[in-house]
Amino acid sequence: MRGDFTINQERLLNTFLSLVRIDSPSGEEEAIAQHLSEIFSALGLITRRDDAGNVIAYLDGQGEALLLNAHMDTVGQDRGIQPIVEDGIVRSDGTTILGGDDKSGIAVILEVVHVLQEQNLPHPPLEIALTVGEEIGLLGSKALDMSQFLARQALVLDSGGPITNVVVSAPARDGLRAVIHGKAAHAGVNPEEGINAIVVAAEAIARMTLGRIDEETTANIGLIQGGTAVNIVPERTEIEGEVRSRDEDKLAAQVRAMTRALEEAANQHGAEVDIEVNRSFSAFNLGDDSPLVQRVTRAAERLGWELFFTASGGGSDANVFNAGGLDALVISTGMTDVHTPQESIAVADMVRSAQFVLSIVQQG
Numbered sequence: 001m002r003g004d005f006t007i008n009q010e011r012l013l014n015t016f017l018s019l020v021r022i023d024s025p026s027g028e029e030e031a032i033a034q035h036l037s038e039i040f041s042a043l044g045l046i047t048r049r050d051d052a053g054n055v056i057a058y059l060d061g062q063g064e065a066l067l068l069n070a071h072m073d074t075v076g077q078d079r080g081i082q083p084i085v086e087d088g089i090v091r092s093d094g095t096t097i098l099g100g101d102d103k104s105g106i107a108v109i110l111e112v113v114h115v116l117q118e119q120n121l122p123h124p125p126l127e128i129a130l131t132v133g134e135e136i137g138l139l140g141s142k143a144l145d146m147s148q149f150l151a152r153q154a155l156v157l158d159s160g161g162p163i164t165n166v167v168v169s170a171p172a173r174d175g176l177r178a179v180i181h182g183k184a185a186h187a188g189v190n191p192e193e194g195i196n197a198i199v200v201a202a203e204a205i206a207r208m209t210l211g212r213i214d215e216e217t218t219a220n221i222g223l224i225q226g227g228t229a230v231n232i233v234p235e236r237t238e239i240e241g242e243v244r245s246r247d248e249d250k251l252a253a254q255v256r257a258m259t260r261a262l263e264e265a266a267n268q269h270g271a272e273v274d275i276e277v278n279r280s281f282s283a284f285n286l287g288d289d290s291p292l293v294q295r296v297t298r299a300a301e302r303l304g305w306e307l308f309f310t311a312s313g314g315g316s317d318a319n320v321f322n323a324g325g326l327d328a329l330v331i332s333t334g335m336t337d338v339h340t341p342q343e344s345i346a347v348a349d350m351v352r353s354a355q356f357v358l359s360i361v362q363q364g
């Protein structure tokens with residue numbers, strides 16, 4: 001009967017440990033991509049790589065197709081990760097991240113495929129997309145040709161917290177970069193002939209409202225660089241920041257306010273400012289009427305779980321799938337303290353995540 005399955009906890013853990021031991025900082029996913037392609041091919045899935053390096057695998061089935069996604073790259077430059085298992089918790093040796101973000105997602109997907117096959121469970125067509133470059137701007141998912149997928153629904157296995165927390169909403173993000181052009185002059189001889197680009201930047205930033213703007217909007221100036229020497233009135237200053245909001249109108253209004261602050265400060269000092277605004281990713285909000293939300297709700301009920309639908313402050317491949325016309329939500333694998341050497345994950349949480357995905361798959 002649908003809903004009856006057994007997760008092999010030991011296999012899931014061993015899969016996870018073997019993935020964590022393969023170095024894959026963003027941009028260096030080749031080894032893990034080849035390893036995973038071989039595994040999927042050996043399991044009988046139609047497997048290929050796209051031009052960006054993403055691994056795409058297909059398992060035929062009956063019913064409403066479902067896409068499963070996780071990313072292969074790990075944040076930063078950490079290599080030689082040594083996972084340690086203690087009391088059912090996996091961590092690194094404390095000198096690196098663990099890489100559970102997002103190898104736990106890949107391990108869960110592999111366990112789901114193993115269980116479906118060895119236990120001969122009915123399932124819909126499954127499309128698996130394992131992406132590169134997620135941590136450096138969702139590069140792999142942005143390069144995916146969305147028209148290749150049968151599925152209109154996607155599960156992105158890439159968040160932490162309780163497995164019953166399902167992310168159904170995430171913000172859009174615009175990056176903002178401004179270069180202020182002042183005028184150089186000797187700071188002691190003729191400072192009145194200079195235009196201080198650092199002062200212009202400081203005044204502009206002081207005019208901006210930053211931090212948490214409202215419940216669904218945040219803004220930050222995160223980088224500043226300018227000047228060449230203490231005795232020179234600085235000619236050039238560059239600042240970079242970002243705005244995020246789950247509401248596109250609020251995001252646009254905040255970007256306008258920051259842009260205006262820069263232009264006004266530049267005008268007052270006779271400086272020039274070049275401003276670039278780049279869309280990093282778009283927002284998504286899945287409501288109760290979404291068939292995918294209903295599908296995961298039915299799956300949770302079958303397990304006797306109550307779900308909590310949450311909003312994320314960060315972007316993920318789910319933003320890109322939603323922008324590409326699929327309904328995508330983000331499922332937790334239990335990863336904790338990601339992007340730090342304290343990162344850890346409980347084996348029991350990965351097992352629960354696999355149970356949840358299997359239950360969702362069977363609602364197809």
Ligand SMILES: [Zn+2]
Nearest residue numbers: 071101102158
């Ligand atoms: Zn991630």
